[in-house]
Amino acid sequence: MVAPYASAHNLMIRKLESIVALSDEEKQALQSLPIQLAALKTDQDIVCVGDRPSQCFMLVEGFTCVYKLTSEGKRQIVAFHVPGDMPDLHSLHLEVMDISMATVTPCTLGFIPHEALRRLCEGYPRIAAALWRETLVDASIFREWMTGIGRRESYNRMAHLLCEFWMRLRAVGLTQGHSFTLPVTQVELADAIGASTVHVNRVFQELRTNGLIRTTGAQVNIPDWEKLKEAADFDPLYLHLRQDDE
Amino acid sequence: MVAPYASAHNLMIRKLESIVALSDEEKQALQSLPIQLAALKTDQDIVCVGDRPSQCFMLVEGFTCVYKLTSEGKRQIVAFHVPGDMPDLHSLHLEVMDISMATVTPCTLGFIPHEALRRLCEGYPRIAAALWRETLVDASIFREWMTGIGRRESYNRMAHLLCEFWMRLRAVGLTQGHSFTLPVTQVELADAIGASTVHVNRVFQELRTNGLIRTTGAQVNIPDWEKLKEAADFDPLYLHLRQDDE
């Protein structure tokens, strides 16, 4: 369980330990990372295209998204992030941001200077590898979303996104059985699956009438996981979670 | 210029040097990497979903693509790679392949054991960082393609892809002025931009009649770069090339 008061350090250590077993020395190094907490409201930009950040952040609480705007003003959300994620870790090696990030809900972020992370990576190759891996999983999710947007219909894409949310939230202890809170508006969902708001609304209704999901407010319940999974053409492999059981 | 006989080692060193200045010791370490060359014909799979490779490859000559298949048998190409790229570098830290890779033209590949790369990364953090960066640029391109597929029309997407090809090929010396060879079929282009073959064909005609491109066989010429760039809504930032001049 990720309690709201979970320290950013512990969250990070827990995350990395799900990837590699950490020695005491490595844990110590992580514990002594300077992390500065910050609270943000909904719909606030964290970093923007063109920025040259000198720090990364770990998402401690809340949801964030990564998005791009086209010259016509259309928005594509290319990723959502959940507690435990480090959404802009890539800024460690890519000087200029090619994307923007914003909060989707009120959030708690833990900022870590690039300097500190670089020193950590140089001193502890296994930690470097684990962080590298994090960015690779992000990339893997991009690939999966891309094939969804390019080759699946929006009904299936929506189902897919719900499957992904459930699995990722479960991995950080934010599900209750087959239920979870999805504090994301239909506008945001539309921008994520590359559809219009109107259509997302209709797709949701279809998912409901087909008995694939039940919703009460922001709560989503999955009555029949296998059925949703099938509709979504969902294979969790791309999430590269360590415990691939269901 | 990347001559066909360019050694894989030199190609790799040149690539990394465009990112970080390498010391003699680092160059030496790279020179002593065991690289095994292999020649492949067109349309051959290199790695497949589910594989657990124990080596990476550097593309020395030719074009490759990364693709996924949906359960309905549709294919989405999520990336093309050109000489100098290391398409499956991510397999170094993600055990199981979530995508497949195949040749698009006859290719020369240089295979490098994971073992050797891991040792290299542990001993030379700056090389590790440069390789990490490579995978981050790949991810950045995924993001850009995703917003194209999700939020741009296919005409613009096609223009965008052509812009990208030109810039990436130019970066490795494979362009002649504003011309380059694009040895990719319309079927493959369609799978890349998430459209049907028929539609790609029509888009190509439109691009031609609008004077944005001229083609002779696999040769593509860009008469007016600015115009193509504008139609594509193309901003090269996402490629994270070091010399961002045009």
Next chain:
DNA sequence: CGGATCGTTGAGTTGTATCAAGACGGGTGG
């Protein structure tokens, strides 16, 4: 000179966008 692959065209269909307007709901200020 077949045969295979790739490119091109035409016609009909459909998924999804757009536009417009109304319903709901939760927060704020008077």
Next chain:
DNA sequence: CCACCCGTCTTGATACAACTCAACGATCCG
């Protein structure tokens, strides 16, 4: 505590980008 407002969700009607199916032309190659 009510009235108002703004964001979100919902619904209907219309339009169009892009798909599918089907066939034909062009090349290249053995």
